[in-house]
Amino acid sequence: xxxxxxxxxxxxxxxxxxxxxxxxxxxxxxxxxxxxxxxxxxxxxxxxxxxxxxxxxxxxxxxxxxxxxxxxxxxxxxxxxxxxxxxxxxxxxxxxxxxxxxxxxxxxxxx
Amino acid sequence: xxxxxxxxxxxxxxxxxxxxxxxxxxxxxxxxxxxxxxxxxxxxxxxxxxxxxxxxxxxxxxxxxxxxxxxxxxxxxxxxxxxxxxxxxxxxxxxxxxxxxxxxxxxxxxxxx
Numbered sequence: 001x002x003x004x005x006x007x008x009x010x011x012x013x014x015x016x017x018x019x020x021x022x023x024x025x026x027x028x029x030x031x032x033x034x035x036x037x038x039x040x041x042x043x044x045x046x047x048x049x050x051x052x053x054x055x056x057x058x059x060x061x062x063x064x065x066x067x068x069x070x071x072x073x074x075x076x077x078x079x080x081x082x083x084x085x086x087x088x089x090x091x092x093x094x095x096x097x098x099x100x101x102x103x104x105x106x107x108x109x110x111x
Numbered sequence: 112x113x114x115x116x117x118x119x120x121x122x123x124x125x126x127x128x129x130x131x132x133x134x135x136x137x138x139x140x141x142x143x144x145x146x147x148x149x150x151x152x153x154x155x156x157x158x159x160x161x162x163x164x165x166x167x168x169x170x171x172x173x174x175x176x177x178x179x180x181x182x183x184x185x186x187x188x189x190x191x192x193x194x195x196x197x198x199x200x201x202x203x204x205x206x207x208x209x210x211x212x213x214x215x216x217x218x219x220x221x222x223x224x
Contacts, residue, residue, distance in 0.1 A: 006153075032210045043201050043215030044154070089153055097209045098169060101153040 002027055002094040006102030013080055014110050021105045023090035024072040033066055033073045034099075036089045044089060048075070077107075085109045114138045115216035117202050123222045130189040132219050134202030136182075142205040143185040144213065145169075145177060147198040154201065160185055161208070192223045 004025045013019045023033075034049035050057045050064045050073065057064050063076040073092075077084055090102040114137035124130050134143060145157040146169075156169030158177040166177050174196060176188045189196055199220050203213040 034212070041217075043203075043218055045215065046212045049212070091154075093209050098156055098159070099209055099213070100170070101155070103151060103153040 002096075002100055004090060004092055004100055004102050006090050006105060008105060009103065010106045010108070012108045012110055015080055015082060017080055019077045019080055019084070019107055021075045021088055021090070021107070022072055023074070023092075023102050025092060026071070027094050029095035030092045031095070032093045033064065034091050035064060035075045036091060036101075038087045038089065038104075040086075047088075080109045082109050082111060115202060115204055115214060117200075117216040117219050119219060120217065121220045123224060124192050125224055126193060127191050130192050130221065132187045132200055132202075132221070134185045134187070134216060136185075136204050138204060138206070138214075139182055140204040140206045140214075141182075142208050143179065144203040144205070145175075145185065145187045146201045146203065147171065148201060148218075149198050157187065157200075192221075194223050197221060197223045
């Protein structure tokens with residue numbers, strides 16, 4: 001079925017350390033894997049995305065990796081800063097023109 | 112902000128009453144979406160629209176209807192609100208559809224008592 005599991009649900013890291021959030025999925029008919037960041041009281045905002053023909057994409061301190069064989073993709077944040085504290089959602093399409101979101105990870109950066 | 116407004120931003124209503132939430136965009140994007148956000152469930156798609164008068168169901172469409180008579184407005188209606196529809200509702204827009212960035216509105220917090 002169309003299911004995406006996101007782990008961990010909460011994550012605390014020291015400022016300056018790295019954070020990794022992973023999503024696994026059950027169906028391989030997917031072409032698009034975005035990550036959204038939601039700050040308190042706001043709507044989600046796209047921070048990075050990757051398509052199925054690429055294994056890794058970087059944008060400054062943020063990177064996403066995709067392993068289609070193992071059916072998982074991950075968000076990597078390096079040199080974390082207090083403003084990185086937020087809820088992060090992975091998402092993906094299952095070939096049906098609709099995005100399915102993970103359940104979210106609350107990331108807290110400890111100063 | 113990507114030119115999306117939602118109204119009202121907060122609403123408390125009683126079980127059994129009809130409720131309409133409005134999403135308005137100034138970007139003239141073709142695709143518009145309604146999601147609900149609940150703890151432990153992330154964001155779930157209720158309905159979406161790919162053009163004026165063109166709509167389709169999402170994952171959790173039961174109890175909801177939508178209408179889009181103008182490009183800029185997408186209305187979500189709860190015909191008879193139930194307590195299980197207490198949630199935060201987000202509208203999103205996209206210039207190119209599901210496989211492109213979606214821009215989210217600020218959300219509407221709905222409480223059904």
